[in-house]
Amino acid sequence: MKKVAIIGAGLGSLATAIRLAAEGYKVDVYEASDSPGGKAGQIKEDGFRFDTGPSLLTMPFVLRDLYKAAGEELSDHINIIQPEIICRYFYPDTTVFNAYADLSKLINEMITVFGESGASVKGYLGYCKKIYDLTADIFLFNSFSGASSFFSLKALKTLINLRSIDSGRTMHEANSSFFKNPKTIQLFDRYATYNGSNPYQAPATLNIIQHVEYYIGGFTTDGGINKISKSLFELAVKLGVKFRFNTPVKEILLEGKIARGLVLSEQETKRYQVIVVNADVNYTYKKLLPNFSSSAGKKYATQEPSSSALVYYWGVKNENQKLEAHNIIFSANYEREFQEIFVEKTLPTDPTIYIYISKKISYLDAPMGSENWFVMVNSPYINENLTEDSIEAMKWRIIDKINSTLKINLGENIVFEKRLTPFDIEATTSSSFGSIYGISSNNKFSAFKRHPNKSKEIKSLYFCGGSAHPGGGIPLVLLSGKITAELIMKHEK
Ligand SMILES: Cc1cc2nc3c(=O)[nH]c(=O)nc-3n(C[C@H](O)[C@H](O)[C@H](O)COP(=O)(O)OP(=O)(O)OC[C@H]3O[C@@H](n4cnc5c(N)ncnc54)[C@H](O)[C@@H]3O)c2cc1C
Incomplete structure (x- = not known):
């Protein structure tokens, strides 16, 4: 061999x-x-453990398949956990939305919190599933070699159904055609960031990501x-x-x-x-x-490189009852935020903040009475606007926004701090421009x-x-x- x-x-x-x-x-x-x-590393210091990069596992069957290829069972090695709430969303007007893992609970939450009809949510998720069914085989599961990849029966089906993969509209345009409530649209637009893209530019084909998270599920593991x-x-x-x-x-x-x-x-x-x-x-x-x-x-x-990220790993005194393992605090003007990140290439004035607390699932990840907060905002890839001053100013914007949303004084409670900037991502993993998803x-x-x-x-x-x-x-x-x-x-x- x-x-x-x-x-x-x-x-x-x-x-x-x-x-x-x-x-x-x-x-x-x-x-x-x-x-x-x-990028999937960890920091273990002062009693705190943080995942350094990824925090959410999707499509766990891919991992299961890998263990099978080696003659092993995934469940003998890793305890895969599906949290009841995949992510809790906080909107600027104090609306709180729970993205439940259970589909009927999720649809119910959309009806109660966003005022959507069950039929429109089901119709939308069906549309996302159709894109997945038509594209996953060609674009995800097999080697892609340009034109020759289209000479298969599955590819032929995709070509015949080209309109259904919705590549002519942006994600935002497609999501706006399904829903009227801007909060629902913002929720579904967010999935562009799962591959470092801008929902106001990326093709609606990327709406397959919602199918991956809501139908196949969002997971983590015991131990992060x-x-x-x-x-x-x-x-x-x-x-x-x-x-x-x-x-x-x-x-x-x-x-x-x-x-x-x-x-x-x-x-x-x-x-x-x-x-x-x-x-x-x-x-x-x-x-x-x-x-x-x-x-x-x-x-x-x-x-064009994908977006990068600015992450703070904060050891925080007290346990916050308002937060789940995965949380998003949305910005007030999503279009402006993406304009800043992708077009002006600056850190956003009003960022959407992601807070991941693995201790909510893996109890040993922080000392008793405290929590390990992984706090991330999307950042442009490395360019001349990204300076130490702009990163430091962003830190305080993040803290202020968390304080006003959760009504806490985070600054007083941080007992451990490390950070990961786009420059660190480039230096530690070789990713050019600090991009986290390639292009x-x-x-x-x-x-x-x-x-x-x-x-x-x-x-x-x-x-x-x-x-x-x-x-x-x-x-x-x-x-x-x-x-x-x-x-x-x-x-x-
Ligand atoms: C902050 C952040 C959050 C993320 N969140 C998620 C998430 O929630 N869910 C998700 O699915 N994905 C997420 N991702 C993306 C995911 O982490 C990556 O797509 C994935 O881990 C990349 O794996 P990789 O195989 O490309 O290798 P990388 O992780 O890029 O590793 C490449 C390795 O090559 C090594 N290397 C480079 N040059 C050399 C050299 N010359 N000699 C020897 N070694 C070298 C580096 O040291 C590094 O260890 C996130 C990423 C980041 C940074």
Whole structure:
């Protein structure tokens, strides 16, 4: 069997490594940092534990499928939990909306709180499901290779039903055509941020995300999302995958147009027959293939990065009874907020704030009588408007807004603080411009522009992870690993 090297130990890498090792490939993983998981890491300090990046797991069947591929049961490794309320929403006029995991309770809440009719909510969710049914197979579950991907029966069905995938309207336009209450529209527009996009620009096809969260469900695990990283790492080790941490790869070794190995330092070069990159695509062409003139790389570099994030990890005294595990405090003018993030590229004046408290589910994540608050706002990707002063000013806008919504004095209760800025995201995971989901989906052709999992220019070079097909987010990077492993099994026997 061929020897495979993977650059990076993010979730996409772990999925690729497990699938290849389960088929008998010899896999070595090189990771720049000291632990596996990449963006799905954790901070453990002063009695507090925080997930550093992802907080919500969707499409858990993708994870289950990965354990199956290794001959294992997910439930023997991770306790997947579905909170009763997926997310609690706070609106500026004091309206509180609970997005229940139970569909009939959710619809009831929409009737009572937003005054929607049950029929219109059901009709809308049916519309989201139809888009998922028509697109998931082509755009998520299989390798996407442009025109040739359309020569299948399923693809034919999608082509025939092209209008139903609603790529001609923006998410906001589509959502406004279903509902009159601006609060319902804001709720459903929010799902554009699940892949770092702007609902006022992104095609309505992205309304599949609502189907994923409301029909398939929103989950977490006992022990937080980092539990997934740790458990996948352990499974990979059990299958014989070798990891080298604190080992940044300096360059990919090429012989002509064939990937042949890795340069680890001036003294150390390792030869392999297959190279898989889990690092960011732009970074890879710039830093790891500095002497290769790639037209795919040049094309990819012209794509708009997804949004970034500013996160505060706050250890907070007291337990707040108004908050659930996942909470959103909405801005008063959503269109203005996205205009600032994506067009003016500044931190929003009035941000929508996400608060995730894993302790509400995993009781050991904070000392008794206190909570671990992961507080995140969407941020533009790195540009000259993003300065230390603007980040510091944002911190106080966040605190003020939380205080006025929850009627507390947060500043007095913070006993631990760490933060993650777009600059930290770029520095710690190599994601160019600090983007958290690779490229944005702000136009209807974005799904076609993600980087393929197999290089068309360099033999034996593959890409998995959030900046490659099918995109960012836990389930998609795990699928990216599956597609990449399958391509390697097909082409690198
Ligand atoms: C704040 C935040 C919140 C998020 N929330 C969610 C959420 O709720 N739900 C969800 O599904 N997704 C969420 N995401 C997105 C999700 O975390 C990512 O899509 C996913 O974890 C990315 O996985 P990846 O395989 O692309 O690898 P990454 O996590 O990007 O890891 C890449 C790894 O490669 C390593 N590396 C890079 N260059 C080198 C080199 N030269 N040599 C060796 N190693 C190298 C890096 O150190 C890193 O460990 C969030 C992300 C962030 C940042």
